[in-house]
Amino acid sequence: MMETGKLAKSYEPQEVEARWYKYWEDNELFKADPTSEKPPYSIVIPPPNVTGQLHMGHALNNTLQDVMCRYRRMTGWEVLWVPGTDHAGIATQNVVERQLAAEDTTRHDLGRDQFIERVWQWRKEYGGRIINQLKRLGASCDWSRERFTMDDGLSKAVREVFVRLYEEGLIYQGDYIINWCPRCHTALSDLESEHEETKGGLYHIRYPFKNGKGHIVVATTRPETMLGDTAVAINPEDPRYADLVDETLILPLVGREIPIIRDGYVAMDFGTGALKVTPAHDPNDFLIGQKHGLESIRVMDDDARINELGGPYAGMDRFAARKKVLADLEAQGLLEKQEEHMHNVGHCYRCHTMVEPILSKQWFVKVAPLADEATKAVQDGRTKIIPENWTKTYYEWMDGIRDWCISRQIWWGHRIPAWYCECGEVIVSRQDPDKCPVCGSTELTRETDVLDTWFSSALWPFSTMGWPDQTPELAKFYPTSCLVTAFDILFFWVARMMMMGLKFMDGQVPFHDVYIHALVRDETGRKMSKSTGNVIDPLVVMDQFGTDAVRFTLAAFAAQGRDIKLSEERIAGYRNFVNKIWNAARFTMMNLEGSMEPDGDIEPSLEDRWVLSRLGKVAQEVGKAIDEYRFNEAAGAAYQFAWHEFCDWYLELIKGALYNDEEPQRQAATRKVLAEALSRLVRILHPFMPYITEELWQRLPGTQGSVMKADWPLAAEGEIDDEAEAQMQLVMDVISAVRNIRGEMGISPGKAVPTVILTESTQVEDILQAQAAHISSLARLERLEINSGGAAPKKAAGSALQGLSVYVPLEGLVDFSAEEARLNKELAKLEKEITPSRKKLQNEGFLAKAPAEVVAKEKTKVAEAENKMQTLQANLERIRSFI
């Protein structure tokens, strides 16, 4: 335990942070207990890539999850936050391949087994990096349950799911057009092919009729694929081709005879209305080919070079082949025209290489039936997407979904559990088979493809809890409470978890809520990227400003539906806030020496009643905002209270009592509430700034254990005190009024001034009389008179408040024309303020139709303002007489 002692003048995060994470871990404070009686609250972390480095997106994502988890722990929930990492198939393979390249070798030199061994070794060495970075961020994950998508348990789940889907006919193998990355040498799913606007050409090529009489012109953006053309398609409605005589064409450069086919798919208003059909290299052409029974001729190899079926172009890269094809067509007079053309072209999401659509044998998941269920679960509210506008995007994607290509031609990943027998049988099995169940042969070869990384991620909410076994964790914590993620993996991940969760957890959704947060961008709104050089590295700014400041900044800007533009300046601003908290605590500690227990009964002071009431409301407000994923409001409410109420007012108000040794009872009572108030404030801030709050909590007298285990400080019976709040408001208004006069009149802050307050309300008089000491001290008064003389002092600056007026005699302090100007300004301001209300009250429609309380409110407003204006007007006239 820390000793209560003197705090440094400013907060030094590095030193403090180093201590507490270890303390939390050593005391197993993050650990979830599935046998607990408490209600469950669970979150699975979006597993970062094992190759990952903590970036601002992670920092935001995990800060928000941590805020929720810490808040829930303090409000009586059994919290499980499951952490882990993703094996990130292609990304990790690429990293290790680069490592090999540096050693002048390749994975092919190593062979598959050794390469995989090498990746595991890499993982052992570097795989903990991102985990440690999450710990630095303060993430309160249950690390005893850390998972990796390739570990044994998860691999078992993957295999079970694969086999079951296969048995149900929801996984199949087939020849289809897929997105091929010629650099990664693997198929990609539709999602992994990112469309980008690319400048290309649209080439009009003549395909001569077989009979030698004329030609038809096709338009294409990828002329090299013509080597694989097996037809030309036209729209049957197209008048331009109404009287075709010859139905056969000679494919230029190749010499193959190809038919003309008719299909309504062909758009008449694009190009020439004639479409060259290349079933092996274009998804649409593939469909047309199937429909019309066309042959598919694949003319490229896995490197996207023209293969032996491409005749003279064999061996050429696709782009070189394009040039050559065009040149040859040109030479033969078959290239009618070429124009620039902007179109969207798929690029590999990992390496950015242009994707080549290629006909290939792959494994697919039939997603339509799964997507149906996933849609329903959101429609009927079993899973809620927040903010709600993403549901539409989700539905649309589910609606237009195509089968998911899950096989990848890489080595690092879950190897597909399929074996091919020499008899042609395909065996998909939970256990590795030793012989063919059909022919008995032992000559089985295993499928070499692995699964899409997202296949295993899709199982994450239940695979991490031990599925397919029935575990206490699943029973207690599934469905999870909330999934927190950015929208960019809504389809990749969230949608697929929905499908798999519903399918394999007996129709139970994987999570009740999906909270979709913003993207973190740079201060000008650009995506942060290494190449642009605009990255703010969370690790660097955590060093620079402290983790709590970084976390608080992210939470404070995490408004729903808007991206965060982050700059170091903002983080510095919240570093100041953290320091402010530190100093509030420092002040508190400095003043707690001595008795904190008044003997006998002592009436609580107004500021004590006020601060406890405000704390109660703020705790409630912050909690509610966290519950509702309004993190910016939660952080904002805590910030506003801590700085502008607790520090600016409460700490100032109690100084008198703390410093006054003449009244030890009051002093002790004040100390007691101060300690309590700070302890509550620290608890309210804890979800956002875990480190400093733990440090302060441990130093506060009377606290036990970790602040993580402390109760959320909701108000105790009777502490919510609207009367005290109203009275404090009055006192604060009076003080502000005097300060305003002082400031505007240029009265030196060190100069104590006399003040006169006049009021007709005895209630107001009583309150102010009781708080006279506070008013005098905070407004720095030399003398305060309340209703003593009856009339306003003649030579004074005056201010009108609700039900009272304040006068600061000016004799010898300032010139009166300054006061005249100030009064005029005040009057103009009031006038401007109530003009709309006056207009409303003149409007008969308003008087007749607006709710009575609204009308009454407007009337009061005008009356009060007019009252004040009268007072000010009187002041003004009096002042003028002295000028």
Add this chain to the structure above:
RNA sequence: UGGCUCGUAGCUCAGGGGGAGAGCACUACCCUGACACGGUAGGGGUCCUGGGUUCAAAUCCCAGCGAGCCAACCA
């Protein structure tokens, strides 16, 4: 092509049918015994434009302009 989001103070943004807000920046004064990473006071807005609904619109609806994002199989 479809969908979504945004346009409020110099900047970054909250808010959202009935009193225009915050942080930063700015101005003035102040190192008042927690904090200059601080204090007190102050200046600053046609809430993008035009219509509509309403007693009342910055807020709801429509259109336009501008910015951004996502999805997508017209070669």
